[in-house]
Amino acid sequence: MSVRLPLIDTNVTSVTIVENFTLVNNKNNQKDNERRTALSGPAPKGDPGTAQVFGEWPAEHPLPLPEWGERSAPVLRIPDGRSFRRLEEDVEAALGKVLATNNYNTIGNYIALYKGFKASKCLNLFDYFQMYTPPITPAHHTCVGLALELWRNIAKNEPAMGEYFYLVSCEESIGAFEEYAGLQKEINETKNILEKEHVLLAMRFDLGGRDGIMLCDPGYHVGRAIIAMKDELAPHTGWFIQSKEPHLEKQFNYEYSKTNDDFVQWSERVTRNKAMVEEVHSLVYIRKPYLTAVDVTERRNLVYSFRSLLSRDRSGTLIAGIFFKVTEHNDEFLLFYQDEGKKRIKLNFSEFANLHHINEQIKPIIEKCNDQLNFAPGQLLSTLYVLYGIANDKRYVQQLLDINTCINDISED
Incomplete structure (x- = not known):
């Protein structure tokens, strides 16, 4: 079953299906979209899929610009803790299934880009990079494909619940993260310097009058639903051990940014040989649905200098x-x-x-x-x-x- 993002601007002219989700072309960027859509073919009728758009691509810019929905993501009203725990269990069951049955794979899309480039007879990779539509299939599941797969699984089990989930974008490893959050009151004003290299699945909720957000991150092998409450009281997740080996431990923490609550601050603490060596901070923009996960984030992933192919169990x-x-x-x-x-x-x-x-x-x-x-x-x-x-x-x-x-x-x- 496909999931339709209910908040997208309907001012569209054409669509492209890529493995059960939809890329929608904005009228404002029709010339550029026609150039890039040519590789993908027409959309089958009656299957809108998960709405994603092609972003504007300025000349000389290495990536398209990210786009978000016009309105804030919907909020699910949850009456009590029992109802919340049942929801959390259902989501974690779907998450575990996605982790265990889908490899994390940035090598598949790396190979697909190379083969496509060679078959095209194009001499300049950047020219081809601009024309290329990244495939989203089980053979190419990065954080983008995994988040979309989890969304489909949740919607298949609970169709009404699927309407409350949405993709969110993440800027990783930010040095001056508080300054960054403070500057992003209107994210569209600074999108030309954003990389948006990571994607998660999210759901905003109100639990008995308390604001919170549920985040799922199969791309970083997180085997639990992460809960961030604005008041940081239960069921707030807080710090947890994400991975542990004899000489290396990673802990994650997710909390609303104190500077700008349109963001969740994701902190990663790395300990080697029982001595903490670094703490890295990233910011997840949660206010509006992220609409260019394929065109920006998946495309950006194609040229990363680090590649991996990994199988996981249900816990990640x-x-x-x-x-x-x-x-x-x-x-x-x-x-x-x-x-x-x-x-x-x-x-x-x-x-x-x-x-x-x-x-x-x-x-x-x-x-x-x-x-x-x-x-x-x-x-x-x-x-x-x-x-x-x-x-x-x-x-x-x-x-x-x-x-x-x-x-x-x-x-x-």
């Missing part, structure tokens, strides 16, 4: 996967899997240049990781072979890194 604990940093000369990636505990091994893409000559000691490790990623037989090997090809296409990698640098430079300003 990582089971198996690979990750690597994209650089001009990097050939190395890290693979992990479960075998009487978590096992890690560093490998090189060059070891997979010829799939008929794979080191016999590596094969069983790849097969175990493949199975724990819920892949078809041989799928991980094929993926590593493609990644070897991309890593050795130096001109392509440099163009991708140049786009990433441009985006970083704008957001740092």
Whole structure:
């Protein structure tokens, strides 16, 4: 079942379906939208999907500009704690299912972009990047696809409840976060410097006259519904341990910004060897539904210099996967899997240049990781072979890194 965002401006001229959700083109940006919509084809009738829009894309800007709904998100009135706990349990059941049955995958969209670019015969990656519509499918689930999948699951179980959920955008790792929140009284005035690299699913509620918000973050493997109350009283979640390993612990906390309650401040505290080494702050804009999760956030993710493919259990604990940093000369990636505990091994893409000559000691490790990623037989090997090809296409990698640098430079300003 698809979920229709009830707050979107209906001043539209065409739509594009991408795996059960809709991209809606604004009349104000028709010329630019026609250029980018051409790759996607017409929308099937009778399936509006989840409303998303193409943002305006100024010349020389590395990303489209983010867009939000015109009105504030709706508020669900909840009469008592028992009703709230029942809702929370239902949402967490849907969240656990999404985590366990969908990999977090920023490698799938990385490969799809490369293959599309090569097939297009285009010489300039940025030109193609502007024309490209990022796919949202189970093979490409980043935070955007996972949030949309969770939304569909909730709406399938409780159709009326789906109308209260909406996507929210997040600006990560902000240094002067209080100053940032203070400047964002009207977010549209500063959207040309926003990166909006992360997306969550949210629902505003009123619990017996007390304001709160429920946040779900399958993109960061959070296996619980996060509750932020304005008064910070129960059922406020507060600080919790998100992940814990022998020498590394991560704690998260979500609270309304003291500077501007249109934002939730997300704090991450990292402890290594029992000594806190850093605390990072991000801001989630919660006032209005975020309408450019695909066009801005998913597109931004295409050129990140860090890629990962991860399977999780229902609690969000990582089971198996690979990750690597994209650089001009990097050939190395890290693979992990479960075998009487978590096992890690560093490998090189060059070891997979010829799939008929794979080191016999590596094969069983790849097969175990493949199975724990819920892949078809041989799928991980094929993926590593493609990644070897991309890593050795130096001109392509440099163009991708140049786009990433441009985006970083704008957001740092």
